[in-house]
């Protein structure tokens with residue numbers, strides 16, 4: 035690949051010292067039984083202009099190290115890292131992209147969100163796609179690309195604002211040998227253009243191994259080798275471990291550190307001073323004397339006691355000290371300056387309003403493109419409306435059918451709740467991964483995304499609700515009053531917005547597996563509260579009444595009852611000798627809601643809607659920024 039001049043930019047190194055990463059071990063969800071150290075005091079550096087690999091056996095901590103130094107994961111990470119976050123991007127192993135958009139649309143989206151000057155946008159897109167050999171796939175959606183093409187697309191999307199530092203988690207996983215080699219060659223070319231490229235790789239073939247400028251081998255969370263690929267054999271020779279002829283050094287070193295439960299790990303880790311030393315070889319010959327080593331870290335980090343937590347706003351900055359008090363003070367000043375610089379840089383060129391507009395457009399486009407899902411949802415709501423309409427056909431004005439009226443209101447609410455809760459629980463977790471990647475790579479900030487998500491779903495919600503409610507209303511024979519119909523629809527819409535908020539909050543917090551358990555588990559007691567005590571409503575205790583206010587299903591049912599029977603509704607027909615509930619006021623009194631205002635119920639629903647949506651926002655923030 036030819037280096038592209040207008041993409042050239044000065045780039046920087048990545049250095050880290052005494053890096054720890056630990057996770058809490060739990061016996062069950064709540065009980066923490068201890069702490070597991072995954073990375074144990076690692077140091078090292080990845081140089082600008084080089085393609086570096088983090089290698090190691092499965093479970094060695096490669097992804098953990100990549101996540102920790104890139105800042106993709108901050109929870110449980112302690113130590114010093116020098117890296118300009120503004121200049122870095124992270125490409126995940128699974129290549130999460132916005133679904134239903136073509137390569138060109140995704141590239142345009144990336145440009146719209148990242149570049150202020152959009153005049154040369156199409157030229158830039160063409161240039162990048164040409165360079166990454168993706169031009170012929172411009173009009174294909176990301177889901178239809180091959181593994182290698184998808185990886186190249188991930189790189190292309192990030193190249194738009196030309197970051198200096200690329201972190202890639204297992205870029206060759208799932209690719210055949212030829213495609214994997216192509217991918218690594220591309221990364222090597224990008225590094226030569228003046229970028230720092232760091233990727234994890236499990237066990238590269240001999241060909242791929244030699245494409246790397248530097249390798250960092252991990253085992254059991256410790257550094258067992260750091261240096262050039264060709265210095266691997268002399269390094270092992272130094273430890274009296276001779277790589278057999280015709281054996282790939284990458285295979286050999288991985289096998290060595292994996293054997294005998296990692297018996298050799300402490301010795302090799304000592305030779306590298308856990309990453310503080312870097313090895314190089316002068317020539318290709320495997321001769322011990324040609325091995326050289328030097329300090330991996332050039333930055334003098336602030337002296338820190340082991341495992342001390344850096345305040346989060348210091349991460350990503352580096353400071354020097356000679357270990358003295360004065361040195362420490364000037365280092366602190368430097369950190370403060372770096373912090374202010376970061377604050378300055380964090381002010382995005384693209385305003386939040388512009389981000390909102392771009393995201394809104396894309397989200398609406400995606401909703402319209404999901405034709406099958408749209409058709410199924412419309413069909414489902416119409417069918418449910420017809421089903422309800424048939425069950426309660428022309429019963430809406432029958433004074434003798436009080437229980438049917440109640441069943442109608444409860445049933446309609448439950449149908450809305452279940453549909454609106456379950457869809458985001460099952461679909462949103464996949465979106466969260468895309469959002470995490472895109473916010474991390476500075477495509478947009480969370481607030482405009484969140485607002486665009488909320489508003490873009492609104493039109494579809496309204497249409498689906500009107501469909502279901504209209505069919506139900508007219509078939510069940512409720513009064514021919516447009517204003518009552520509008521209130522009926524508004525109640526349905528409000529319930530669906532609360533339920534959707536709850537579904538999104540669960541989807542943003544849990545995986546699909548856990549969410550599909552948690553969702554119904556939460557709805558069940560809410561449903562219980564919804565039907566509780568309708569036959570002895572006036573005797574319900576104050577405490578229970580208060581609790582019932584938290585069940586939006588109950589609040590929804592009450593609002594629905596008020597919409598159907600409130601507002602001075604005329605007497606219902608009576609086909610029998612005596613109909614106790616033919617006067618709607620009797621029914622309202624029986625349910626103890628005759629003095630309840632529908633506005634009050636709308637207020638409660640609005641509060642619960644905000645509650646779930648704020649919960650979702652907090653959850654999303656936590657997922658994206660820790």
Ligand SMILES: Nc1ncnc2c1ncn2[C@@H]1O[C@H](COP(=O)(O)OP(=O)(O)OP(=O)(O)O)[C@@H](O)[C@H]1O
Pocket residue numbers: 057072090091092093094095096097098099234236
């Ligand atoms: N959040 C976590 N909670 C518990 N254990 C974790 C967590 N993250 C990582 N681990 C554990 O830490 C170890 C290292 O994980 P990591 O994913 O970094 O390994 P890896 O070298 O990338 O492995 P692989 O090549 O198989 O992907 C593994 O044993 C993993 O189970």
